Amino acid sequence: MKKVYLDYGATTPVDKDVLNEILPFFHERFGNASSIHSYGKEAFDAVENAREKVSDIINCKANEIVFTSGGTESDNLAIKGVAYINKDKRKTKGNHIITSAIEHPAVLETCRHLEKQGFNVKYLPVDKYGIVNTKDLEDAISANTFLVTIMYANNEIGTVEPIEELGKITKEHNVLFHTDAVQAITKISIDVIKLNIDLLSVSAHKIYGPKGTGALYVKNGIKLEPTAHGGGHEKGLRSSTLNTPGIVGIGKACEIGKKRMKKDTFYMKILRDKLIKNVLEIEESYLNGHPEKRLANNAHFRFTAVEGESLNLMLDDKGIAAATGSACSSKKLQTSHVLLAIGVNPKEAHGSIRFTLGKYTSKEEIEYVSDALPEIVKRLRKMSPLWNR
Amino acid sequence: MVEIDYNEKVKDHFFNPRNVGEIKDADGVGTVGNPVCGDVMTIYIKVKNNIIIDIKFKTYGCAAAIASSSIATEMVKGKTLEEAEKLTRDDVAKELGGLPAVKMHCSNLASDALREAIKEYRKKQGK
Numbered sequence: 329m330k331k332v333y334l335d336y337g338a339t340t341p342v343d344k345d346v347l348n349e350i351l352p353f354f355h356e357r358f359g360n361a362s363s364i365h366s367y368g369k370e371a372f373d374a375v376e377n378a379r380e381k382v383s384d385i386i387n388c389k390a391n392e393i394v395f396t397s398g399g400t401e402s403d404n405l406a407i408k409g410v411a412y413i414n415k416d417k418r419k420t421k422g423n424h425i426i427t428s429a430i431e432h433p434a435v436l437e438t439c440r441h442l443e444k445q446g447f448n449v450k451y452l453p454v455d456k457y458g459i460v461n462t463k464d465l466e467d468a469i470s471a472n473t474f475l476v477t478i479m480y481a482n483n484e485i486g487t488v489e490p491i492e493e494l495g496k497i498t499k500e501h502n503v504l505f506h507t508d509a510v511q512a513i514t515k516i517s518i519d520v521i522k523l524n525i526d527l528l529s530v531s532a533h534k535i536y537g538p539k540g541t542g543a544l545y546v547k548n549g550i551k552l553e554p555t556a557h558g559g560g561h562e563k564g565l566r567s568s569t570l571n572t573p574g575i576v577g578i579g580k581a582c583e584i585g586k587k588r589m590k591k592d593t594f595y596m597k598i599l600r601d602k603l604i605k606n607v608l609e610i611e612e613s614y615l616n617g618h619p620e621k622r623l624a625n626n627a628h629f630r631f632t633a634v635e636g637e638s639l640n641l642m643l644d645d646k647g648i649a650a651a652t653g654s655a656c657s658s659k660k661l662q663t664s665h666v667l668l669a670i671g672v673n674p675k676e677a678h679g680s681i682r683f684t685l686g687k688y689t690s691k692e693e694i695e696y697v698s699d700a701l702p703e704i705v706k707r708l709r710k711m712s713p714l715w716n717r
Numbered sequence: 718m719v720e721i722d723y724n725e726k727v728k729d730h731f732f733n734p735r736n737v738g739e740i741k742d743a744d745g746v747g748t749v750g751n752p753v754c755g756d757v758m759t760i761y762i763k764v765k766n767n768i769i770i771d772i773k774f775k776t777y778g779c780a781a782a783i784a785s786s787s788i789a790t791e792m793v794k795g796k797t798l799e800e801a802e803k804l805t806r807d808d809v810a811k812e813l814g815g816l817p818a819v820k821m822h823c824s825n826l827a828s829d830a831l832r833e834a835i836k837e838y839r840k841k842q843g844k
Contacts, residue, residue: 635755637721637779638731645732663755675752711737711783713759713775714752 331647332693336534336625337483337511337684338651342577343536349580350538353573361570362561371572378579382543385582386509386528387519389548394562395575398542399510400434401555402529405544405566406506407438407477409552410527411447414474424472426450426503428460429669432483434529435508436665439477448472457618458487458670465497475504480512480528484666484682485617486626488516495524504550510534510542514585515593515624526550530582532574536687537581541574592687593624599694600685603627606698610705611717616667616680625685630672633715634679634708642704643681648697651682723780726814730784735791738773744841747833750826756782760790760830764838767797774830781820782827785809789827798835804828 342350353374359367361375379390396402407425414422427439429451439449450468452460460478469476476498481488491507498505506527509518514535520528527550532541546552546565558567604627607613612632631639636652643650667677683697709715723731740761750757756778763771772794776786789809793801809824810816816824 633777635778635782638783641731641780678752678755711734711775712777713748713757714777 329647330696331649332696333649334683334685334689334693334697335649335651336686336689337486337682339533339539340536340686341688342533342538343581343584345584346537346577346580350573350577353576357572359572361572362559371570374572375570375575378575381579381583382530383545385513385518385586386530386545387521388545391563392545392548394544394546394565395570395578396542396544396566397540397571398533399432399508399529399531400542401566402531402542402544403432403434403477403506403508404438405552405555406527406529406546407435407475408442408555409565410475410504410506410550411442411445412553413551415445415447422472422474424448424450424470424474426452426465426468426473426476426478428452428454428478428489430454430458430482430484430487430666431477431479432508432510435477435479452478454487454669456671457621458482458485458666459618459621460489460494462490462493462497465494469497469501469503473501473503475506477506477508480507480509480518481516481623482617482666483511484664485628485670486511486623486684487617488512488621488623491525492523498526499524511623511626514582514589515596517589520545520547530578532578532581535578535581535585538574538577541571541578543578588687596685596687596689597624599689599691600625600627602691603683603685603694603698606694607701610702613705614676616670616672623684625689627683627685628680629683630667630676630680631705631709632676632679633712634705635712636678636680638708639679639681639704642708643697643700646700646704648700651684652680721817721820723784723817724814727780727784727816730787730813731780734783734787736773736787736794737775739775740771740773743773743834745834745836745838747830747835747837749829749833750778750782752777755779756823756826758782758786758826758830760786760827760834762831762834762838764798767799769793769796769798769801774827776826778826779820779823781816781823784813785816785824785827786830788812789824789831793831798838802832802835804831 359371361371528545533539616628640652743761748759774786806824
């Protein structure tokens with residue numbers, strides 16, 4: 329059976345060049361980067377080389393990169409790290425965090441956790457495309473606000489936020505600005521200096537690197553309370569023996585990602601637009617998110633009277649891997665908070681599906697999906713009591 | 718996250734559902750569920766001499782909901798109304814060889830829709 333992977337937003341295969349770079353660090357060059365002998369030095373050099381490469385893709389200094397276990401840990405470290413430092417320093421003053429309603433659970437749940445600890449969190453609404461209104465941010469900032477955390481691009485619907493404008497506002501008000509760039513990195517050119525970003529989270533496995541490795545950019549001068557205490561690795565911010573293979577992997581993935589960014593995004597955008605055009609020919613189908621301000625690889629749809637999990641399974645039966653926003657397939661059986669925030673009727677939100685393309689996606693694969701999807705939607709609608717056309 | 722792993726029987730009833738459709742001159746029709754929750758089921762029955770001689774369904778919902786509808790219609794076709802009424806969610810889930818824990822509620826719909834259809838049939842008869 330033909331297999332088509334269109335869930336690159338969930339994870340990506342490790343690039344073979346990345347894999348080749350990583351492999352020696354499991355057996356031959358296995359040293360602990362903290363050891364002073366030659367084995368340790370070898371690992372240390374590899375880690376520092378990777379740090380250079382990660383810093384290079386977002387235009388920061390190498391010493392501003394902290395390696396973590398992934399995007400979730402980076403978000404946790406950034407938000408809790410800043411929050412806990414503030415709690416100690418300012419007691420009652422400075423207990424206000426601003427985020428958006430459509431953040432990844434790694435940010436949302438961290439904020440909710442902090443609310444239980446006495447912090448106040450404002451969840452900014454978004455428009456029907458998922459875009460945060462800069463005026464809303466301006467209005468929400470008070471003397472108590474110490475952190476704004478708003479994602480670079482949304483993981484579900486692919487909407488890209490006005491990061492430059494948001495960064496200007498946070499700078500003006502002297503408030504720290506964190507952004508979860510897990511989906512954006514390698515798809516959008518990011519310059520943390522130009523954009524006034526203070527903290528930025530990335531993950532390796534979304535960019536053809538290995539799972540279990542991430543990084544957090546922490547602008548020099550910003551103090552964080554560590555979330556993991558121990559041997560004092562990563563300037564004391566993240567204790568734990570460095571995961572050399574993973575770190576080498578994220579370094580190489582960033583290097584390749586930067587080099588190929590223009591070419592890959594150009595090519596993915598063409599295929600994505602082709603997919604969008606084909607799918608929207610299906611009766612009562614809709615694109616979720618913004619038509620232009622979206623990630624080059626994201627196409628997110630909903631279909632009237634069709635349930636997402638069923639749709640996803642039928643696609644899988646044809647060898648097509650996609651993701652659904654259907655409540656029925658989520659752990660908590662809850663409708664996607666992103667779709668609800670952009671004002672999609674809960675009834676309609678169940679019929680959503682996300683296709684995320686990657687650098688290995690071909691024209692033939694897009695054609696295969698474009699051919700299979702209308703048939704599946706038709707089949708499910710024929711079964712659906714909500715479809716009377 | 719993959720807690721939803723359907724067995725082969727559920728998959729079979731999902732990919733090849735039995736008795737899908739409508740009965741234009743149905744003797745009883747029952748609809749349950751809510752599109753906001755993500756599942757709606759309608760069951761149509763044709764009754765002769767107190768026996769369900771034909772049954773069809775239409776379901777909007779996840780694979781568990783569709784498979785439950787499909788197998789439930791098979792289970793009660795040819796049965797008396799009294800027998801059909803006794804069908805429970807557990808019977809449906811058991812016949813399917815089990816459902817993932819988070820999906821157990823889906824089997825409710827099938828038995829509920831069936832009871833609604835029988836109720837409607839009886840109401841009509843009472844007239």
